[in-house]
Structures are given as C-alpha cells and as structure tokens.
Amino acid sequence: MHCSIEAPADREGLVLTASRDQTTRALNGFLTEIERRAYRMAQIALRHEEDALDAVQDAMIQLSRRYADRPQQEWRPLFYRILQNRIRDTQRRRTVRGRLMAWLPWNADDAGEAPDPLAQAPDPTPGPGARAEGDEIMLALQVALQKLPARQRECFMLRNLEGMDVAETAAAMGCSDGSVKTHYSRAVQSLREQLGEFWT
Amino acid sequence: MNQENEDPTPFEQRTRTLLRDSAMQLDGATRSRLARARTASLAQRETRRSWFDFRYLAPAGAMAAALLVTVLFVGRHDAPGVNDSAGGALDDLELLADADAYELTQETDLEFIEWAATMGEKGQAGT
Known part of the structure; x- marks a missing residue:
C-alpha cells in the first residue's frame, strides 16, 4: 500500500514554489498588458526605438528582480517610476555626450554654442x-x-x-x-x- | 478628468484613443522584442530566486552549526595553554596602560631596599 503523505518540509517547499509560480504568472500577465503602452511612452520621450526598448526592458528587469514580491496593486506605479528614471538617465547621458562632443577639436566651430538636447536626439x-x-x-x-x-x-x-x-x-x-x-x-x-x- | 478624477473631456478622450491605438498597432518586430524582453526579465527573476531558495539554506545552516560546535570543542581543549600566554600578555598590557604601575617598576628606591635588607638581617640574628 502506497502512502502519499509528504514530509512537512517538502509540503512547505511545494507551497512556496506554487506561490512563486503564481507570482511569476501574474507578473507575466501584468507586463504583457502594459508593455506596448510603456514602449510608446518611452519612445515618445526618447525619440529613439532602441533606447525605448532598452528602457522598457530595464524597467521590467528591475520590477521582476526587486519588487515582484510587493502587492500587485503597487506594480504599476513602481514600474512607471523605474521607467521614468531610466528615461531621465538616458536623456542625461545624451546631454553629457553632447557637451563632450562640443569640446572635441573637430567640433571647434560649434564650441561656442550651448548643446541642444533636442538636437542630440538620434531620430526625430x-x-x-x-x-x-x-x-x-x-x-x-x-x-x-x-x-x-x-x-x-x-x-x-x-x-x-x-x-x-x-x-x-x-x-x-x-x-x-x-x-x-x-x-x-x-x-x-x-x-x-x-x-x-x-x-x- | 481635467481635475480630480472626473470624466475625460472630448479632447482628452480623443488623445487617449489615438495614443492607445498607436500602442496597439506596433509592428511585429517591436512586439516580438518586447515579448523577448519580458521573458528575459522573468528568467532573471527565476535565476536570482534560486540563490535564495530555503531548501539550500537548511544544509548551509547545518554546516554552519557543525562548524561552530567544532570550533568551540577544539577551543576548549586548547584553552589552558592559550590562557597562560594570554594572561601574561594581558598583564603586560595592563602595565603599559597603567602609568603609575609603569613608574613603580622604573624607580629604584634604594633606601627601602637597604631598610628591608637590614630588617631581614636583624630578624635572622634574633632567631
């Protein structure tokens, strides 16, 4: 006669695994629902498809790794906060890059002018x-x-x-x-x- | 929706419809890349999670406890030898830390030594 009673530790492990799988499924559903709008938001702000995709992917990774265990109603504001920070970082890097380029000798003609962040945007x-x-x-x-x-x-x-x-x-x-x-x-x-x- | 959470005006409704449509009409390549990004982010969560699996913590805890017991057991056997040298070292340390004690060891009170020697000789002669 087979007895299917599991040890408490195994049972606890199974419950934990089931809970985590449930969270992963919920997270997948959340990201699927949100990803296109998030991409459009990033693309309009950054005017660059690759940068927008990078920003969205980074936000997804940060949310999955750090905040997946938070209540689900917090995911959306958290995700967009991460995304907006990422967008701002990209814009700052562009501005710095633009300033550096202005100091380079082959850009001496433009050195007197302040760099225009809009002009630095790769794809208008x-x-x-x-x-x-x-x-x-x-x-x-x-x-x-x-x-x-x-x-x-x-x-x-x-x-x-x-x-x-x-x-x-x-x-x-x-x-x-x-x-x-x-x-x-x-x-x-x-x-x-x-x-x-x-x-x- | 122009203030608190009111109903959107026709202008706001129109912009929302346009923006949402543009999001839904993304090309296949972009949709595919977004799906890959999502899958990658979920995979990273799985990878990170495995390091914190409780099932791995139980053996690690048992090993740590065994190591602690071993250290305590071995340490108790070695204790007398260690304490001897450690005691001497502690005395030295106290001596160095206590300025008065250090001065006493440096001064040679000749009068006292002579007096003590005299008293000793008298005592011996008396007996």
Whole structure:
C-alpha cells in the first residue's frame, strides 16, 4: 500500500514554489498588458526605438528582480517610476555626450554654442506606430507631446494613455496630488493650443 | 478628468484613443522584442530566486552549526595553554596602560631596599 503523505518540509517547499509560480504568472500577465503602452511612452520621450526598448526592458528587469514580491496593486506605479528614471538617465547621458562632443577639436566651430538636447536626439522622425497609422493627427500629437516639458509629458501620458488616477500618478511620479493636477492641467492646455488646428 | 478624477473631456478622450491605438498597432518586430524582453526579465527573476531558495539554506545552516560546535570543542581543549600566554600578555598590557604601575617598576628606591635588607638581617640574628 502506497502512502502519499509528504514530509512537512517538502509540503512547505511545494507551497512556496506554487506561490512563486503564481507570482511569476501574474507578473507575466501584468507586463504583457502594459508593455506596448510603456514602449510608446518611452519612445515618445526618447525619440529613439532602441533606447525605448532598452528602457522598457530595464524597467521590467528591475520590477521582476526587486519588487515582484510587493502587492500587485503597487506594480504599476513602481514600474512607471523605474521607467521614468531610466528615461531621465538616458536623456542625461545624451546631454553629457553632447557637451563632450562640443569640446572635441573637430567640433571647434560649434564650441561656442550651448548643446541642444533636442538636437542630440538620434531620430526625430515619428516611430513605427505613427508611421503604420499614417495619421496626420497622430503625428501632430506626437510632436506636440515631445515639445512638452518632461514632467508635464510624463504626467499626461500616465493619466491619459495609461489611465492612472491622480493618486496613482502621484505615486509613479514621486510628487504630490496637487503637482499632478497642475502638470496635467498645463499639459492639456499646451496640447490644446498646439493641436488646435487639427482638432477643429 | 481635467481635475480630480472626473470624466475625460472630448479632447482628452480623443488623445487617449489615438495614443492607445498607436500602442496597439506596433509592428511585429517591436512586439516580438518586447515579448523577448519580458521573458528575459522573468528568467532573471527565476535565476536570482534560486540563490535564495530555503531548501539550500537548511544544509548551509547545518554546516554552519557543525562548524561552530567544532570550533568551540577544539577551543576548549586548547584553552589552558592559550590562557597562560594570554594572561601574561594581558598583564603586560595592563602595565603599559597603567602609568603609575609603569613608574613603580622604573624607580629604584634604594633606601627601602637597604631598610628591608637590614630588617631581614636583624630578624635572622634574633632567631
């Protein structure tokens, strides 16, 4: 007669493994649901497909390795906070690289001019999402978003594209609810002014 | 949605629709790379996790306990020899640390030595 009673340690191990597998499945579902919007957000901010993919992948890795055991409702603000930090790091590196390039001897003609971060952006043309759509309005929206100050754009994308509420956006941006409302209101106003001709 | 969490205005709805559509219409190559990035990130979680598996901690804990017992057991047998030399070293240390004691060892009180010798001789003569 076979007895299928497991030792307590084995049973505990099985429970732990099952719990971890459940977390991994939940994380996979979360990342699948979020990854395209996150990529668009990064791509519009960085204007570069490779950099955007790198930023999204880094955010995924950080979330998986460090914060997967946190409650699932915290994943979204955590993920976007990591992503925005990564985007800012990439932009800073570009600015530093631009300054260094300005000091190099073969750039002596331009040395007197302050480096323009926008000019350092590798690919100012709209990404494949916009190209595939072929929509003039989408292109105009993308250009208008790129002209916004970083925090306003970040706030607008989190609230509008990602559909976060004020509190969640504040958690993701690391600021107060009041700041979120201010950033969002200014972003909407600026976009309205820029896109007026396309929206009438 | 322009203030708290109100309903979005038509402008906001339109921008949201445009942005979400553009996200959903990403090309196949980008979607594939995003899926690979996701898989890689989950794989890294699995790799990291294996190092902290409790099943590996139990044997490690047992080995640490055995090592501790061994050190304590061996240490007790060696204790007398170690304490002898250690005691001498401690005395030296105390002497060096105590300035008064150090001065006493350096001074030669000749009068006292002479007196003590005299008293000793008298004592011997008396007996």
